[in-house]
Amino acid sequence: xxxxxxxxxxxxxxxxxxxxxxxxxxxxxxxxxxxxxxxxxxxxxxxxxxxxxxxxxxxxxxxxxxxxxxxxxxxxxxxxxxxxxxxxxxxxxxxxxxxxxxxxxxxxxxxxxxxxxxxxxxxxxxxxxxxxxxxxxxxxxxxxxxxxxxxxxxxxxxxxxxxxxxxxxxxxxxxxxxxxxxxxxxxxxxxxxxxxxxxxxxxxxxxxxxxxxxxxxxxxxxxxxxxxxxxxxxxxxxxxxxxxxxxxxxxxxxxxxxxxxxxxxxxxxxxxxxxxxxxxxxxxxxxxxx
Amino acid sequence: xxxxxxxxxxxxxxxxxxxxxxxxxxxxxxxxxxxxxxxxxxxxxxxxxxxxxxxxxxxxxxxxxxxxxxxxxxxxxxxxxxxxxxxxxxxxxxxxxxxxxxxxxxxxxxxxxxxxxxxxxxxxxxxxxxxxxxxxxxxxxxxxxxxxxxxxxxxxxxxxxxxxxxxxxxxxxxxxxxxxxxxxxxxxxxxxxxxxxxxxxxxxxxxxxxxxxxxxxxxxxxxxxxxxxxxxxxxxxxxxxxxxxxxxxxxxxxxxxxxxxxxxxxxxxxxxx
Numbered sequence: 300x301x302x303x304x305x306x307x308x309x310x311x312x313x314x315x316x317x318x319x320x321x322x323x324x325x326x327x328x329x330x331x332x333x334x335x336x337x338x339x340x341x342x343x344x345x346x347x348x349x350x351x352x353x354x355x356x357x358x359x360x361x362x363x364x365x366x367x368x369x370x371x372x373x374x375x376x377x378x379x380x381x382x383x384x385x386x387x388x389x390x391x392x393x394x395x396x397x398x399x400x401x402x403x404x405x406x407x408x409x410x411x412x413x414x415x416x417x418x419x420x421x422x423x424x425x426x427x428x429x430x431x432x433x434x435x436x437x438x439x440x441x442x443x444x445x446x447x448x449x450x451x452x453x454x455x456x457x458x459x460x461x462x463x464x465x466x467x468x469x470x471x472x473x474x475x476x477x478x479x480x481x482x483x484x485x486x487x488x489x490x491x492x493x494x495x496x497x498x499x500x501x502x503x504x505x506x507x508x509x510x511x512x513x514x515x516x517x518x519x520x521x522x523x524x525x526x527x528x529x530x531x532x533x534x535x536x537x538x539x540x541x542x543x544x545x546x547x548x549x550x551x552x553x554x555x556x557x558x559x560x561x562x563x564x565x566x567x568x569x570x571x572x573x574x575x576x577x578x579x580x581x582x583x584x585x586x587x588x589x
Numbered sequence: 590x591x592x593x594x595x596x597x598x599x600x601x602x603x604x605x606x607x608x609x610x611x612x613x614x615x616x617x618x619x620x621x622x623x624x625x626x627x628x629x630x631x632x633x634x635x636x637x638x639x640x641x642x643x644x645x646x647x648x649x650x651x652x653x654x655x656x657x658x659x660x661x662x663x664x665x666x667x668x669x670x671x672x673x674x675x676x677x678x679x680x681x682x683x684x685x686x687x688x689x690x691x692x693x694x695x696x697x698x699x700x701x702x703x704x705x706x707x708x709x710x711x712x713x714x715x716x717x718x719x720x721x722x723x724x725x726x727x728x729x730x731x732x733x734x735x736x737x738x739x740x741x742x743x744x745x746x747x748x749x750x751x752x753x754x755x756x757x758x759x760x761x762x763x764x765x766x767x768x769x770x771x772x773x774x775x776x777x778x779x780x781x782x783x784x785x786x787x788x789x790x791x792x793x794x795x796x797x798x799x800x801x802x803x804x805x806x807x808x809x810x811x812x813x814x815x816x817x818x819x820x821x822x823x824x825x826x827x828x829x830x831x832x833x834x835x836x837x838x839x840x841x842x843x844x845x846x847x848x849x850x851x852x853x854x855x856x857x858x859x860x861x862x
Contacts, residue, residue: 320686334716424619
């Protein structure tokens with residue numbers, strides 16, 4: 300049996316190698332592409348029994364100004380999380396490339412570890428940190444910096460702080476992988492030519508690390524805008540983002556067409572930002588190498 | 590080469606170093622805080638915890654008190670193991686099939702296989718629920734396994750493709766010119782060399798299946814409860830300190846697994862590629 304298979308495959312030679320990708324292609328076509336097309340199709344029904352085709356749900360969703368606010372809030376949450384992860388993550392990557400190989404391994408372990416911890420665990424951890432009697436409030440109260448506990452849970456600030464930690468590995472991994480391949484002599488050359496370290500950072504290192512930075516921003520943006528558990532648990536019920544709308548409409552109200560419209564809104568707005576970012580990234584790296 | 594340290598250089602050191610330190614504190618603190626909480630005596634999530642007790646762990650491991658958690662954890666493990674197994678076979682085959690091709694089709698297929706990484710999982714979860722329901726399938730662990738495989742297989746495709754790109758094509762050619770069949774070459778030359786890459790990807794896929802929320806949220810039912818969904822339910826209803834104990838167990842498991850993977854296949858090195 301094994302030899303028969305081997306003989307058949309030998310006959311096919313190199314030319315047949317692509318056929319190895321067929322099972323995965325079939326799985327993706329039937330379990331990934333088909334459901335997404337169906338989702339698109341379901342959005343064009345007026346009623347939740349899916350009997351009457353029409354654009355009623357699109358009209359309902361986009362006729363309600365509240366939903367525009369939800370979309371804007373969702374995208375803004377992504378932008379704020381990206382900004383926060385870049386602000387603290389980029390310096391950490393800069394420090395990382397200057398460390399010895401041994402320390403790099405330790406630091407990388409510390410960075411990757413939270414990525415492998417359940418998002419639910421990380422979300423729970425932030426409840427303990429941000430809570431009324433949590434770490435931050437206890438610390439600030441004991442230091443005498445505040446008179447009474449700050450409200451951090453169920454605020455956007457608390458959510459952005461939490462998402463910064465939750466999504467940080469997605470920013471750091473692509474950044475570190477690009478930055479450790481930078482030619483170290485470039486920085487010495489810039490210094491020898493009299494550039495300050497700040498100038499070297501902004502005119503040499505940042506442009507050259509652009510592909511990693513863009514990749515990190517894409518992953519953090521896509522992940523934070525759809526982080527349903529963190530958004531609902533830390534954000535609470537008053538902060539409403541698109542994933543919550545999709546969940547409510549599909550599993551609480553059982554209005555599948557409206558949930559499908561909300562999903563399309565989420566998909567299109569995220570993919571637009573992702574496409575724009577990767578276009579900018581390609582242009583930025585093209586400007587250096589081209 | 591001695592260089593005068595100017596004000597700019599000092600401010601650079603302070604600002605960059607300070608922000609990097611802040612990043613480290615943000616990354617590490619929550620993990621430490623949860624571990625401390627899980628050994629605290631208090632009923633509420635007050636920090637710092639008072640006293641020291643194994644009570645929450647004892648309650649967690651008690652079969653009668655935590656039956657639902659045990660069942661959810663069992664389901665999660667089963668789904669992660671099987672979706673990773675299928676994903677490793679299909680994903681490695683897919684990466685092998687596309688590795689040598691530079692055609693437009695192959696590159697398109699490659700981005701197609703990686704697209705679940707950026708596509709909102711919640712949209713796919715809802716799509717899968719509608720699809721399976723309208724096709725007439727009843728909710729089952731099998732469907733969750735299929736859904737998890739789709740969203741976790743990109744990790745395997747990516748790491749396998751990375752190890753294949755570092756493989757010397759001459760090895761393949763010499764094996765074949767010495768008379769080895771295509772299949773024999775694959776089995777005795779290529780696979781052993783890319784096995785660490787497949788293993789690293791499979792590990793990431795397994796961990797991300799254990800962690801998956803968006804697909805499980807839509808496809809799991811009371812009978813096929815999954816651990817993250819159960820924990821979410823526990824967090825939304827009563828802030829049960831057992832969640833801290835579950836977190837403690839998951840932190841320890843992730844830590845040990847990661848040490849093991851680092852030691853065997855150099856996981857972090859592969860994630861940088």
